[in-house]
Amino acid sequence: MNTQKLSFPQDFWWGSAWSAEQAEGRGETGKAETVWERWYKEQPYRFYQGIGSEITTDHIHQYKEDVQLMKQTGHNSFRVSISWARMFPNDGTGEVNPKAIAFYRDLFEEMNQNDIKVFANLYHFDMPAKLQDRGGWESRQVVDAYVNYADTCFKEFGDLVYHWFTFNEPLGPILGSYLEDFHYPNIVDFKRGAQAAFFTILSHAKAVEAFKKYNLTSKIGVILNLSPTFPRSQNPADVKAAEIADLFYTRSFLDPMVKGTFPEKLVDLLKDHDQMPVDFTESDLACIAENTAQILGLNYYEPRRVKARLTAVNTEGPFFPEWFFENHIMPGRRMNEYRGWEIYEKGIHDLCMDIKDNYGNIESFISENGMGVADEERFMDENGQVIDAYRIAFIKDHLAYLWKAIDDGCNIKGYHLWTFIDCWSWINSYKNRYGLVSLDLATQKRTIKKSGEFYKKLSDENGFDYDVDLFV
Template sequence: MKTFPKNFLWGSATSAPQSEGHSSQNGKSATTWDYWFQTNPEKFHENQGPENTSNIYEMYKKDCQRMKEIGLNSFRTSISWARLLPDGKHVNQEAVTFYRDYFEHILAEGVQPIINLFHFDMPMWLMEKGGWESRESVDAFAFYARTAFELFGDLIDQWTTFNEPIVHIECGYLNGAHYPAIHDFKKAVQVGYHTLMAHVYAVQAFREVKPKGNIGIILNITPAYARSAEQADQKAKENADLLTMKSFLDLAVKGAIPEALVQLIKGHELTPETNPSDKEVMKENTVDFIGLNYYQPLRVQAPENPRFPAQDPEDLYAPYDWPEKRINPYRGWEIYPKAIYDVAMMMKNEYDNFPWYVSENGMGVANEERFMDEQGMIQDDYRIDFMKEHLDYLYQGIQEGSNCFGYHTWTFIDCWSWLNGYRNRYGFYRLELDNNFERHLKKSGLWYKEVAQNNGY
């Protein structure tokens, strides 16, 4: 029996834009996703847009009961900035009523909510002013954060600022998967810097509004593994870790951007515009905990013909195709459970054993109806095996002293996933899109309930 620490969080995560639905209703204004789907629906899998998603807006009361039914003791979701503050200034009272009732129902089931502020859903009114490219976004986000803390702080003690901030930077300004889908390394760095500062000022607002709560940030961790021990390959690994992992992690935990990253950016003429007071504000507003999302590692090697100054991250580290890799064929991601142990040791040894939890881990699979039994239950043993393998390594890290306090899966109910729509399913509950959004429990949900009840397996 592998027993986890007392009061360990067993939960799941989702987000407002991927689960709520009612995206153009109830006073909510458009986000970049609403706009992009309206203007370029062909980019979205099977024309599945953000309007309805999983319809939690209507079904949250029963869904909160479902959380308890599968043993969750914690749950992360987000608030929609565009729903709460449709114009960035004035509160949408209908949104306040919805979120308060939603959170109260979560609490009533004995589930601890962790509420996130931003999950890739930039309001279109701010995007039209430049989005994260503009310093105005920092103040706008801080105002939104303060508003949320004031409106819901009596209910919610655990908060996070951003989910996977590296993703909206890379996908929006380097690889085309998020709006505005441009490729500009210099803009990407500026967007990243403003996101960092938005996080910092949101933490500052939190300390002023709710000094007794806890606030963190959710980061996607893709630990870099070099092709070889050769110096050039090791330099590529260092560059990858600095850009994709330590940029936000060091800022959040240590209160400063790594000097090696500052010099790397400067050396390639990518230094962003900053304010003189920024460093002091960073130093004063570190977090209470870190959430780390882990799905896949990053295999790197030295670039063969890098451009200088760099025009793309691949001029600093090139992808390496590890011949021994094991792949999830549906998502195209490597399955490498040992990395979660390496992450646990990193948090212990490089970050003074700072408190952290696995805020997402999961396996997306297409056409899951193939695995439905005669009673209509998806027999997703592959998902159970995936979780077991990762939990084995997480358990090892905890046994060796890493200060990990929870494990959350992605996700609770099958949800909409950006340009991928509903191609890959991750949930403990299957969502029937063509049948009034009915939810049906999968085998993995029953397994997870046992794990949560036993605090181990």
């Protein structure tokens, strides 16, 4: 065994992330109905064990205790999301909610007083339902409402936030709402999805533009879910399939939000198949070009592996990216069987190197990485602590390749785990647990897992011992 201390740069951001809809609960502040609450009312049977987001981790009532748990698990930074529906409880517009402002100011002040930097995300899948009724991200009216909401947040919380993010995983609602049926309103229409994607990107740019006028010391960026794309082989057909998959799932948001331009090959492909958005102007494109991310969050969970299609496309059916490739199940891959995701630690290095080599080495951090496991009660000791050695190993293995990326010159400033306390995971509810802290849903009791103790030591020592012979 060749054990080495892997030390990270000074002032490295150690922390985790979650979202308002997944952790806060409704509370008494007033809150507009979100698309998730609407969908749960309409189709509760689609949510695991029929659990919605009414209470979740009840953070809105327990935030002071939770901040202390952040300290006890080694956090020097934490990413929250602000609830648009809570800030504007009528329908996402109108008068701002003073009770929401008071809650978030109290939370952010509590974090700052405990030396935990506030990373504030403005949108994490939680569209106010009445704005969805007006067209959601397909509507310019909703773009304007989002920019007004973002501007309000900069004004009300700018003195307390360390870094800002316009969106978390903006690709997710496009895939879920317009292609793959896992987000409300469950439409299958790529062209409408392309319009929603364009207006999401425009909303990002307009929010960056609004942010600049406040001259804050913080930066503003975006958080993207990115997977390095690998072809099955170097056969030209497989390589082309991987290139097209990468255009749809990686470059589609990364290029305009970081570079200010859209990938020409993707635009040409959409034109060829009559899938371009119909509502965009030259001034929109200029705004996108001039207002790009100042910092980039990288959510990494698994690689993407594809191959050339083996079967014909039904051109009478809806247009899908998968017209141009098929997913490849690599023989011998390691899996997190609970979530159905491949475990491939080296992918985090590949991702960071892509950002270094192709995106100006923009200041970045790992904004999500984690392991969801079902029925963690199996691993509780007699004191009720989850002994999650598997999660500790997962974190170490990914951090080792992140350390290597930094050693190779990548401008990576931190690592945020998904997540802090076990939280509600959309239609999966509490099926898979990701937290450093376990949650008893019936009592809301929090208990630090073994991984939470490890994370505190990791943060305190700014590194860990690792067998470097495991690098491949």
